[in-house]
Amino acid sequence: MYWWQTGMLAIAANIVVDCGQDAPAQQMLALAERMAQARAPAGWLVWPDQNPERQQPLLLRCGFRPCEQLWLASLAVRSLSSRDKLAANFNNELHCGPVAAAQIDELILFYQCCHLIPISFARVVANAFCAESNLVCGSTSHLLDGLRLKTFGLWNADRLVATITAIMLNSSNSQLSEVFGGLLWLGTHPAWRCRGLARQLTSHACGWLAHQGVEHVHVQASAAAIPLYRSLGFVERGWLELWASGP
Structure with missing residues (x-):
């Protein structure tokens, strides 16, 4: 352990x-x-x-x-409206793109500020989520064969203002009836909130997943994000409880 x-x-x-x-x-x-x-x-x-x-x-x-x-919900990607799908009109100040390995230091600082977590934890998450990755887990790598992720960011010059990570799993060992898609760690910098950026970035990530063959996208959302996901058409599947011990 x-x-x-x-x-x-x-x-x-x-x-x-x-x-x-x-x-x-x-x-x-x-x-x-x-x-x-x-x-x-x-x-x-x-x-x-x-x-x-x-x-x-x-x-x-x-x-x-x-x-x-955490609110468990899913979305049939085909149900996204044309207005939401791959929304690209972010802002003249902003541009969207994958977060590359060379930009990991900025991603670490963004996670620390946006999600209010220790920098040690932010570094762990950033190293796992930076750029497009194929994940392997030692001797159990066969269980996650076909698991890929990509983190998208909205940038103002060289500063991140919003990020989201898209994951997909397509494995003959997973017993899934279709390609699994999910969204993780959606966040917007406090100074850039309430401008619709999270909605457009979520739609962009859903578009990438759809292009990879994903039919349904799944999320585990905090209470603050539920209205956003509901507005995009996500349907509730239940609630996940996090329990903890220790400090």
């Missing part, structure tokens, strides 16, 4: 354990107790289709606390 020994001051994981729908209660309890005893923060995701009524009392018993609910 190297994650707990890193001293990282923000919740981040390099280990993911899927409890599934039928995990024995004793095994879940043992894992939750081990995580709660760690000196570093630990997070636990409770998915709506994995018996949350079983997991919630167990987590409370081990000292976990509910932190946040």
Whole structure:
């Protein structure tokens, strides 16, 4: 469990354990107790289709606390209106494009400012999301064969004012009936909010995913982003609960 020994001051994981729908209660309890005893923060995701009524009392018993609910929603890309699809009229001051590896320092500073996270965590996320990547995870890389991502940014000269990361998964091992698409880490710099930039950047990312063969785009949204996604036509699929232990 190297994650707990890193001293990282923000919740981040390099280990993911899927409890599934039928995990024995004793095994879940043992894992939750081990995580709660760690000196570093630990997070636990409770998915709506994995018996949350079983997991919630167990987590409370081990000292976990509910932190946040994320709205799960999806969009059929073909339902995007022509006004929203690949919207390009950002602003004469701004230009849109992928964030390249050479621009990673700017992405780190943007994440720290926009998402109010420690710079150590911002660096981890930026390194994972910068430019277009094909992700591999050591001995389990076959499980994520075909997983790609690209981070798009809106730029004012050489400064980022908004970003979003698009991911897609097309794997014969994934048991998916279609190419999976998702959006992550949408954010706008505080000085540039309420100008419609997040809507246009989201539409742009959806257009890229559609071009890759994605039919449905999925999001996990905080409460502040729900009106935006609803206005674009995203349909609710449930709620994801984030629980945490430690400082």
